[in-house]
Amino acid sequence: MPATPTADLDSLTPGARRILDTASRLFYEQGIHAVGVDTIAAESGVTKRTLYDRFGSKDGLVTAYLRSRDRRWRSMIEARLGEAGADPLPRILAPFDVLPLWLDECTRGCSFINAFGELHDGDHPGRDVIVEEKTWLLDHFRTSLTQAGIVEPEPLAVQLLSLHEGAIVAYSITSAAGAAEAAHAAARSLVELALTSQGTR
Amino acid sequence: MPATPTADLDSLTPGARRILDTASRLFYEQGIHAVGVDTIAAESGVTKRTLYDRFGSKDGLVTAYLRSRDRRWRSMIEARLGEAGADPLPRILAPFDVLPLWLDECTRGCSFINAFGELHDGDHPGRDVIVEEKTWLLDHFRTSLTQAGIVEPEPLAVQLLSLHEGAIVAYSITSAAGAAEAAHAAARSLVELALTSQGTR
DNA sequence: AGGCAACTTCACAGATCAGTGTACCAAGGA
DNA sequence: TCCTTGGTACACTGATCTGTGAAGTTGCCT
Numbered sequence: 001m002p003a004t005p006t007a008d009l010d011s012l013t014p015g016a017r018r019i020l021d022t023a024s025r026l027f028y029e030q031g032i033h034a035v036g037v038d039t040i041a042a043e044s045g046v047t048k049r050t051l052y053d054r055f056g057s058k059d060g061l062v063t064a065y066l067r068s069r070d071r072r073w074r075s076m077i078e079a080r081l082g083e084a085g086a087d088p089l090p091r092i093l094a095p096f097d098v099l100p101l102w103l104d105e106c107t108r109g110c111s112f113i114n115a116f117g118e119l120h121d122g123d124h125p126g127r128d129v130i131v132e133e134k135t136w137l138l139d140h141f142r143t144s145l146t147q148a149g150i151v152e153p154e155p156l157a158v159q160l161l162s163l164h165e166g167a168i169v170a171y172s173i174t175s176a177a178g179a180a181e182a183a184h185a186a187a188r189s190l191v192e193l194a195l196t197s198q199g200t201r
Numbered sequence: 202m203p204a205t206p207t208a209d210l211d212s213l214t215p216g217a218r219r220i221l222d223t224a225s226r227l228f229y230e231q232g233i234h235a236v237g238v239d240t241i242a243a244e245s246g247v248t249k250r251t252l253y254d255r256f257g258s259k260d261g262l263v264t265a266y267l268r269s270r271d272r273r274w275r276s277m278i279e280a281r282l283g284e285a286g287a288d289p290l291p292r293i294l295a296p297f298d299v300l301p302l303w304l305d306e307c308t309r310g311c312s313f314i315n316a317f318g319e320l321h322d323g324d325h326p327g328r329d330v331i332v333e334e335k336t337w338l339l340d341h342f343r344t345s346l347t348q349a350g351i352v353e354p355e356p357l358a359v360q361l362l363s364l365h366e367g368a369i370v371a372y373s374i375t376s377a378a379g380a381a382e383a384a385h386a387a388a389r390s391l392v393e394l395a396l397t398s399q400g401t402r
Numbered sequence: 403a404g405g406c407a408a409c410t411t412c413a414c415a416g417a418t419c420a421g422t423g424t425a426c427c428a429a430g431g432a
Numbered sequence: 433t434c435c436t437t438g439g440t441a442c443a444c445t446g447a448t449c450t451g452t453g454a455a456g457t458t459g460c461c462t
Contacts, residue, residue: 013437013438013439014438014439015438015439016438029321030321031234031318031319031320031321033232033234033235033319034234034319034321036418036419036420037419037420037421038418038419038420046439046440047439047440047441047442048420048421048422049422049423049439049440049441049442050438050439050440052420052421052422053438053439054438057420057421058420058421108318108321109314109317109318112374113310113314113318113370113374114315114317114318114319115318116310116315116373116374117232117309117310117314117315117316117318117319118232118234118235118315118318118319119232120230120231120232120235120309130374131374131375134370134371134374134375135375138371138375138377155379155382155383155386156383158371158377158379158380158383158384159364159383159384159386159387161367161371161375161377162363162364162367162368162370162371162380162383162384162387163360163363163364163367163387164367165366165367165370165371166362166363166364166365166366166367166368166370167363167367169314169335169363169366169367169370170335170339170359170362170363170366172317173313173314173317173331173332173335174332174335174336174339174362176339176359176362178356178359179359179363181356182356182357182359182360182363183359183360183363185356185360186360186363186364186387186391189390189391189394190387190390190391193390193394214407214408214409215408216408216409217408237448237449237450238449238450238451239448239449239450247409247410248409248410248411248412249450249451250409250410250411250412250452250453251408251409251410253450253451253452254408254409255408258450258451259449259450259451403462404461404462405460405461405462406459406460406461406462407458407459407460407461408457408458408459408460409456409457409458409459410455410456410457410458411454411455411456411457412453412454412455413452413453413454414451414452414453415450415451415452415453416449416450416451417448417449417450418447418448418449418450419446419447419448419449420445420446420447420448421444421445421446422443422444422445423442423443423444423445424441424442424443425440425441425442426439426440426441427438427439427440427441428437428438428439428440429436429437429438429439430435430436430437431434431435431436431437432433432434432435432436
C-alpha cells in the first residue's frame with residue numbers, strides 16, 4: 001500500500017494501472033459524474049476494495065486521471081520543443097504542431113475543459129491540475145513570444161491560447177474539418193503580424 | 202397541462218418558469234449530473250410532481266435549459282446585428298462585440314461546452330441544441346465573410362469560431378484579463394488581413 | 403354550476419451512488 | 433519461517449437518484 005493514498009503515477013501496481021486506464025477511458029467518454037466506481041472496478045477486472053486501497057477515493061482517482069493526462073500532453077509538447085531548437089517561431093507554434101495529433105484522440109472535446117465543467121467544487125484537487133495546465137500553456141506563449149522579441153506579449157499570448165482551446169472545441173462540436181490546421185495558420189499570421197508591425201514602427 | 206411534455210418556452214406556467222430559472226442556475230453552477238430533481242423542485246418552491254408534469258423528465262428540463270440559453274444568446278447577437286446595419290465588417294464581428302457582456306455571466310465557462318462534455322449519450326436531444334448553436338455561429342461567420350467579398354471563407358470562419366469559443370474557455374479557466382477584447386482584436390486583424398491580401402493579389 | 407388547468411401532498415418503487423469491514427490468499431524477500 | 437505487498441470475495445450501510453400513483457385543492461373561464 002502506498003504511504004500516501006494519492007497515487008504516484010510512476011509506481012503504479014498492475015491493478016492500479018488497469019484501474020487508471022479504464023477510468024481514463026470511461027471518464028472521458030461518459031463524463032466523470034456519469035461513471036460509478038462499481039463500473040470502473042468491474043471493467044478493470046478488479047474489486048472495489050483494490051480501487052479504494054490504491055486511490056483513496058473517487059476524487060483521488062479523478063485527480064490521478066487528470067494528472068496523467070496532463071503529463072502525457074506536456075511530454076508531447078516538450079518533444080516538439082526539443083525538435084524546434086532555438087528558433088523562436090517554431091517554439092511559439094509548437095503546441096499548434098502537436099494539436100492535430102492531440103485532436104485525433106480528442107473527438108469528445110478536451111478532457112480538461114470537460115472536467116472543469118463538472119468539478120463545481122471550488123477546492124477539488126482536480127481543478128488545480130486543470131488551471132495549472134492552461135496556465136502553463138499561457139506561460140509558454142508569453143515566454144516564447146518574449147524570446148522572439150515581442151515587447152508586449154500579453155494580449156498575443158491570450159489570443160494564441162484562445163485559438164488553441166477554441167480549435168479543440170470547434171472540432172469536437174461542429175466537426176469542423178481542418179480546425180487544427182486553421183488554428184495553426186491563424187496563430188502564425190498573428191505572430192508574424194506582431195513581429196513586422198513592431199519592426200516597422 | 203401542455204399537449205407535448207417538451208415545454209414551449211413561450212408559454213410557461215408560473216411554476217414552470219420558476220423551475221426553469223432555478224434549474225438553469227443550478228445546472229450552470231454545479232453541472233447537470235451534479236444536481237438532482239429533488240433539489241431543483243425544492244429550490245423552486247414546487248413539488249417534484251409539477252416538475253415532471255411540466256417537463257416530462259430531467260432530460261426534458263435539460264433540453265429546455267439549453268434551448269432557453271441558446272435563444273437568449275442569439276437574441277443578443279441579433280440585436281447587435283440590427284445596430285450594425287449593412288456594413289460587412291461590423292456584421293462579421295458582432296459576436297465579438299457581444300462577447301464581453303456574455304462573458305460577464307459566464308464565469309464558469311460556456312454552458313453549451315460544459316453541457317456537451319456531460320451529455321455522453323449520443324442521441325440526447327440536448328446535444329442537438331448545442332451542435333446547432335455552434336453551427337449557427339460558424340454559418341454566421343461564413344455568410345458574413347462571403348458578403349464582405351471573401352471568396353474562400355471556410356478556413357477563416359473556422360478560425361473566428363475557434364477564437365470565439367477559446368476566449369470563453371481561456372477566460373473561465375485562467376481568468377485571463379481582457380480575453381474578450383484580445384479575441385476581438387485578433388478577429389479584426391485576421392479579417393482585415395484576408396481582405397487586403399485578397400485585394401492586392 | 404361545471405369543468406379544466408395548475409399545483410399540492412405524500413408515499414413509494416427500484417436502482418445506483420460512494421465507501422467500509424472482515425476475512426482470506428498467493429508470492430516474494432529477509 | 434515470518435512478514436509485507438497486492439490482491440480477492442462479499443456483504444453491508446446509508447444516502448441519493450429518477451420517476452410514478454392516487455387523491456385533493458384552488459381559482460379562473462364559460
